[in-house]
Amino acid sequence: QKEVEQNSGPLSVPEGAIASLNCTYSDRGSQSFFWYRQYSGKSPELIMSIYSNGDKEDGRFTAQLNKASQYVSLLIRDSQPSDSATYLCAGGDEKLTFGTGTRLTIIP
């Protein structure tokens, strides 16, 4: 059974600070990892993908992958109230296995 686990939160971060979201996975063979953002009542929206060890930056978002530790993280710099959402970590090379999500609230 492939599993993806996230710290369930909820996580509250002041506006302008860095939000850090973490995820571990059990399938050592997985090569592809994704972070989706999901607003309440909406469908998941892809924000980051990462396939190799190290960091990948896209604007205020940085994804980090450590395959040896089976660990994926997402950093959101200069957090904005519009970043308040549930963040889903997913892994898999065809079908995706999702974590349960971390609910993030940015406090103005």
Place this chain on the structure above:
Amino acid sequence: GAGVSQTPSNKVTEKGKYVELRCDPISGHTALYWYRQSLGQGPEFLIYFQGTGAADDSGLPNDRFFAVRPEGSVSTLKIQRTERGDSAVYLCASSLTGQAVLNTEAFFGQGTRLTVV
């Protein structure tokens, strides 16, 4: 279309009835996925199509659930003899090749909220 389209957006049905949920993927995407999401949970994989064929249906919970994609584009998820426990948001996603390691990501439709009463 520009994105993945799912219809209906909401469906209320009585226990024991049959329902069909439709997904129209992004044009040109060969891979299509169905997921189910319950409140407070992440999406749960149901079935994956590569073209017209079901490449992996290991997530279908039982034989009341069936999905087709006859022409390799639109897909229909069919649920027979619905039960209250089937109530959830059913999400469809598509990707260009289905091989995420080739840097092709999956994009979700807005979902169908199914309520069985």
